[in-house]
Amino acid sequence: MSTSTCTIDVNQLRVGLYVHLDLGWMDHPFTLSNFKLHNEEQIQKIKGIGLKTLRYDPKRSDCPPLPVKSNLNLIKPVLAAEQALAHAEESAVLAETTEPVIDAKLLRHKQLHHAIDESEKKFVVASDTIKNIQRNILSSSKQCLEQATLLVNDIVESTLCEGDIAIHALNGNRSSDAHYQHALNVTVLSMILAKSIEISREDAQLLGLAAILHDIGKLEVSDKILLKKDPLTHGEHAHYQLHSEFGARMVKSIGLSPRISKIVLQHHELADGSGYPAGLKAEQTDPLARIIVLANNYDSLCNPKNMSGAKTPYEALAYMFAHQRSKFDEDLLKRLIKSLGVYPPGSIVKLSNEQYATVVSVNPNYPLKPYVKIHSRQGKDEEDVIVDLREEVNINITACLKHAQIPAEVLKQINPRKRVSYFVDQAPETAAA
Structure with missing residues (x-):
């Protein structure tokens, strides 16, 4: 792993970051495993893969990652359950939409x-x-x-x-x-x-x-x-x-x-x-x-x-x-x-x-x-x-x-x-x- 990269949470992604996906070529819907993020659609596809963390290169990025979100939002159990359910549904939808992309590629x-x-x-x-x-x-x-x-x-x-x-x-x-x-x-x-x-x-x-x-x-x-x-x-x-x-x-x-x-x-x-x-x-x-x-x-x-x-x-x-x-x-x-x-x-x-x-x-x-x-x-x-x-x-x-x-x-x-x-x-x- 390159020492010039840093590990961040997937929720810190934003347009302008240069990211590295440490996955096999067939395990993600992109042509390359390292690239600069140009739009929100790419971010959603990465989140749909199921990664929790990934690497980014500060020197090749246009901006720093988003700040880490506070865990205070997870205090209420009901809200936490709703968020987990929403995330699961989102992941399922994104998995369905990215699979044809992988197949087409x-x-x-x-x-x-x-x-x-x-x-x-x-x-x-x-x-x-x-x-x-x-x-x-x-x-x-x-x-x-x-x-x-x-x-x-x-x-x-x-x-x-x-x-x-x-x-x-x-x-x-x-x-x-x-x-x-x-x-x-x-x-x-x-x-x-x-x-x-x-x-x-x-x-x-x-x-x-x-x-x-x-x-x-x-x-x-x-x-x-x-x-x-x-x-x-x-x-x-x-x-x-x-x-x-x-x-x-x-x-x-x-x-x-x-x-x-x-x-x-x-x-x-x-x-x-x-x-x-x-x-x-x-x-x-x-x-x-x-x-x-x-x-x-x-x-x-x-x-x-x-x-x-x-x-x-x-x-x-x-x-x-x-x-x-x-x-x-x-x-x-x-x-x-x-x-x-x-x-x-x-x-x-x-x-x-x-x-x-x-x-x-x-x-x-x-x-x-x-x-x-x-x-x-x-x-x-x-x-x-x-x-x-x-x-x-x-x-x-x-x-x-x-x-x-x-x-x-x-x-x-x-x-x-x-x-x-x-x-x-x-x-x-x-x-x-």
């Missing part, structure tokens, strides 16, 4: 967990599919293209053909850093961008196949170069850059359309002409290639080969906008920032109630109000609560943090993944309807 909590869990299952399957395609595309091209087409169709259906989508940062129990696939991340990010613009289903499918296969040319680049940790020599870098041309030729050889081959060829061309292999400017490249260029660069900043130089999702978007804006289609860059939100999935944030949380999902229509996983201070046995910040009037994000800004004990508890993986699905409220 539990249901919502389960819905959010279920939506993210289902998305993670699909992500693991998609990751395994991508891995199989990368391994066997040359020896079993027909089968691999069928797998790629089915995967793309599923992502297109989930992203473009539904209403609101949720962009999930995978960080649950079913997947790990081992499931990270650059090609899958680029495909998902490309589809997120595709949803934000006018694009036909046919173009979306072309975009998806090109995104999955954009790095296929690396199959012809030596592992000595691909896995090298030290900076590449000039000759090695020049050979590495050939993977765009290798990929375009390979895509054409396995029977895909000339347009997909062109997009693969151009996936490193930058808007200002500083890219490769031809140094083309934005207007000289395929519009779908410009989408992949943006998605590819964003994922490479978040998940570089050397993870010591990785940027958080928030840092990556800020860096691209502040320092690399001329290299990308500016309209697409703004759309990516809007879609991923001010607090991109995978970001670690600090909340207005001083707790830390991970942004697990974002609905692009509500960029300031993502779904966050609030990390319990009770220890690993206490389940983290997933909260839709649109539903929390009194909680907001005050800061999006770099790893260096997170206290060591908090970082150890959160244990964030080294790599950020994304997947899309229907928004949880749609999925639960």
Whole structure:
């Protein structure tokens, strides 16, 4: 128990006190166990729980608690009996009114967990599919293209053909850093961008196949170069850059359309002409290639080969906008920032109630109000609560943090993944309807 808190009688509660409920999450009708009282309804709910005493934090309160009531009112036995009866009736009524609140909160909590869990299952399957395609595309091209087409169709259906989508940062129990696939991340990010613009289903499918296969040319680049940790020599870098041309030729050889081959060829061309292999400017490249260029660069900043130089999702978007804006289609860059939100999935944030949380999902229509996983201070046995910040009037994000800004004990508890993986699905409220 914190030494900064004091124990008070439940009848001393008043609006403005910062209280701590030393109860399990399911034993009270509030989203959090410690918060500032904003109205009388909250006070009545606390009294309805049946607590006689509770803790409050003087430093975080706006006022002192009410004075302790005199016991002189209890001298008359009849009055005492009447008060006891009234209190019992009040508690019974409040218990009836708070129970549905607990049930509704539990249901919502389960819905959010279920939506993210289902998305993670699909992500693991998609990751395994991508891995199989990368391994066997040359020896079993027909089968691999069928797998790629089915995967793309599923992502297109989930992203473009539904209403609101949720962009999930995978960080649950079913997947790990081992499931990270650059090609899958680029495909998902490309589809997120595709949803934000006018694009036909046919173009979306072309975009998806090109995104999955954009790095296929690396199959012809030596592992000595691909896995090298030290900076590449000039000759090695020049050979590495050939993977765009290798990929375009390979895509054409396995029977895909000339347009997909062109997009693969151009996936490193930058808007200002500083890219490769031809140094083309934005207007000289395929519009779908410009989408992949943006998605590819964003994922490479978040998940570089050397993870010591990785940027958080928030840092990556800020860096691209502040320092690399001329290299990308500016309209697409703004759309990516809007879609991923001010607090991109995978970001670690600090909340207005001083707790830390991970942004697990974002609905692009509500960029300031993502779904966050609030990390319990009770220890690993206490389940983290997933909260839709649109539903929390009194909680907001005050800061999006770099790893260096997170206290060591908090970082150890959160244990964030080294790599950020994304997947899309229907928004949880749609999925639960």
